[in-house]
Amino acid sequence: MDEHFAVVRSYLALSQALETSPAAYANVFHPQIEQIEYPNLLTKTTQRRTFEAILDNIRAGRELLKSPQFEDIQLVARTDGSVVLETHWHATIMKDFSPMRSGGELAAHFCMIFEFEDGLIIRHRTYRCYELFSE
Numbered sequence: 001m002d003e004h005f006a007v008v009r010s011y012l013a014l015s016q017a018l019e020t021s022p023a024a025y026a027n028v029f030h031p032q033i034e035q036i037e038y039p040n041l042l043t044k045t046t047q048r049r050t051f052e053a054i055l056d057n058i059r060a061g062r063e064l065l066k067s068p069q070f071e072d073i074q075l076v077a078r079t080d081g082s083v084v085l086e087t088h089w090h091a092t093i094m095k096d097f098s099p100m101r102s103g104g105e106l107a108a109h110f111c112m113i114f115e116f117e118d119g120l121i122i123r124h125r126t127y128r129c130y131e132l133f134s135e
Helices: 002-016 051-064
Strands: 029-037 047-049 065-077 083-093 105-117 120-130
Touching: 002 065, 002 083, 002 105, 002 120, 029 051, 029 105, 047 051, 051 065
Parallel strands: 029 120
Antiparallel strands: 029 047, 065 083, 083 105, 105 120
16 A cells, blocks of 8 residues: 555645646556546536646646645545545645635645556545635
8 A cells, every 4th residue: 555655645746846747647647547526616516637637727727826735644545445635735826816816825625535556546536625715
């Protein structure tokens, strides 16, 4: 299970860096990766993303956010081989987008579930609970 934890930590590092190079994810994402983001304050409907759509989402994030950080990371191995992650995340807002203002902080509590195939993440489900916006 340590290898799965290492893959998840690598993914978090890439995500935190807002990395958009497909090659950077070669040792993290299975080619058939599916990311499922459940409805939250910013995403009103369930989103299902392929590898390219995940990168597009990160590119959009690069336009709006800086200095994203994952803190208080807790990883739990499940008997089916998946990994559950709980973490607090925050980033600084770079551009106004209602109701958020440039210079404010966006923060959320995340629960993520990672499933693996061939040692790589094949499915990533994420539940985000955003905090009230601060300026």
